[in-house]
Amino acid sequence: MRNFVMSGCTLTALAAAAVKSGDLVVANAVFGVATGDAAIGQEFELDTSGGVYDLPKVAAEAWDFGQVLYYDAAAKKVTETQAANLKIGVAVNPKGEAANAPIGRVRLNKSF
Structure with missing residues (x-):
């Protein structure tokens, strides 16, 4: 297949703000x-492979295994x-998370 470019598990992105290794980045x-x-x-x-990561969460929330999660860009x-x-x-x-x-x-989805 001549038009295949890459697997897409890692993408090169341009930093809109300062980025540190391990940061969840949304573009x-x-x-x-x-x-x-x-x-x-x-x-x-940017690792987009859909792996499992320990990420900052809204501390007041308790999560159950398998619960759907979202990213709050304002609170990061x-x-x-x-x-x-x-x-x-x-x-x-x-x-679960206390x-x-x-x-x-969090297990990140590969795509929506």
């Missing part, structure tokens, strides 16, 4: 986890609240 409908640091305007690699945290937030994955801690925990285990 329109593309989201993933930064594999390295980048200053504004620099290229960086993962939340259970759909509202105008982007659906990004599901909670995957087998014991309220008041600042970090939650």
